[in-house]
Amino acid sequence: MSMDFLPFTRPSIDEATIASVAEVLRSGWITSGPKVQAFEAALSDHCVGRPVRAFNSGTATLEVALRLAGVGAGDTVITTPLTWVATANVILEVGAMPILVDVDPLTRNIDLDRLEAAIAPTTKAIIPVDLAGLPVDRDRLYEIADRRNLRVIEDAAQALGASWKGQAIGSAFGAGRGFVSFSFHANKNLTTSEGGALVLPADIDVPLCERLRLQGVKRFPDGGMDVDVLGGKFNLTDIAAAIGLGQLPHLDAFTRRRRELARAYFAAIDSRLGLQLPPADFSNCNWHMFQPLLPRGTDRGRFIAAMKERGIGVGVHYPALHLFSLYHSLGFRDGDFPNAEDIGRRTVTLPLFPAMQDSDVERVCAALDEALQTSLRCPP
Numbered sequence: 001m002s003m004d005f006l007p008f009t010r011p012s013i014d015e016a017t018i019a020s021v022a023e024v025l026r027s028g029w030i031t032s033g034p035k036v037q038a039f040e041a042a043l044s045d046h047c048v049g050r051p052v053r054a055f056n057s058g059t060a061t062l063e064v065a066l067r068l069a070g071v072g073a074g075d076t077v078i079t080t081p082l083t084w085v086a087t088a089n090v091i092l093e094v095g096a097m098p099i100l101v102d103v104d105p106l107t108r109n110i111d112l113d114r115l116e117a118a119i120a121p122t123t124k125a126i127i128p129v130d131l132a133g134l135p136v137d138r139d140r141l142y143e144i145a146d147r148r149n150l151r152v153i154e155d156a157a158q159a160l161g162a163s164w165k166g167q168a169i170g171s172a173f174g175a176g177r178g179f180v181s182f183s184f185h186a187n188k189n190l191t192t193s194e195g196g197a198l199v200l201p202a203d204i205d206v207p208l209c210e211r212l213r214l215q216g217v218k219r220f221p222d223g224g225m226d227v228d229v230l231g232g233k234f235n236l237t238d239i240a241a242a243i244g245l246g247q248l249p250h251l252d253a254f255t256r257r258r259r260e261l262a263r264a265y266f267a268a269i270d271s272r273l274g275l276q277l278p279p280a281d282f283s284n285c286n287w288h289m290f291q292p293l294l295p296r297g298t299d300r301g302r303f304i305a306a307m308k309e310r311g312i313g314v315g316v317h318y319p320a321l322h323l324f325s326l327y328h329s330l331g332f333r334d335g336d337f338p339n340a341e342d343i344g345r346r347t348v349t350l351p352l353f354p355a356m357q358d359s360d361v362e363r364v365c366a367a368l369d370e371a372l373q374t375s376l377r378c379p380p
């Protein structure tokens, strides 16, 4: 077949954005400058006026948020085992230890009932993750955090454009007390190629946030400077910010199109195939990814290869992170979080991105049928 390969995701970058990047390159100022400030202001508008600072990755925003929340050696932070490993790595990076809590098998997000039981005297913060852009229940989350006096750092890397009860993720929830982290990695719903943004609880957090972002440097009007805290090197470039500024006006249309495509998948996937579909949420979820679970007894490697032979890219997001060697060496074991392990072994990410055509959904579904047939393991 001579059909083009359909990747599981692809960014939509228009010609005006490409022109604005060229303009930055010609301007003589290519690192952090006016485009970053304009991007931060535009993001702050999206977050109904909350303070926002741009970073060179989502990972950096999480690390800085932990430092701003005062998390360090001897502390524990509760999070989910079913996420991109960055979520847990940053906890180790600041010298703290992750406490993992298994996921709800339906939403695939951290199980808030189990979360409450896992809180220890050392627990300082919670990092909930909105996997695939399906938001964790913000009402219950903040109710628990407030009652138990814990800081919240929302890992909303995948949730820009998603909402909870009609309010955008990054806006109302946690104002005054929570942090919200976004990633603009190439695969996310809005990209700067690489980048991230941190929504802060309040204006008072801005100066330290800026110092932690760039070497701890505090500048004085007379040209002098001081360094009073150990900061990193996490600033975004104007080149990247120009991409983000070009993307942001399309965010609502991107989210609408993603929801349409997700609906088309629900309509087209034959229930007889035995795939377990995600919750059919078309109001909160931004459909960052469309992830069925393969029937038990399917060889995922063979399934992915069979889809590839048919010109279709399939991703895996993610194996449960406590199974990685680093986390094993910290004492986590196979069997600790059965729901996350089961989902992590069976999940596949099908193509879904704003520029996809309706006919692409049909193509994926036709291939699904054949690929599942060829990847069933022989019965023992």
Ligand SMILES: *Cc1c(COP(=O)(O)O)cnc(C)c1O
Pocket (backbone or CB within 6 Å): 056, 057, 058, 059, 060, 083, 084, 086, 087, 129, 155, 157, 158, 183, 184, 185, 194, 195, 196
């Ligand atoms: C992408 C992602 C991150 C990290 O973002 P980067 O910009 O790649 O550093 C963290 N958490 C989750 C859930 C992600 O999807």
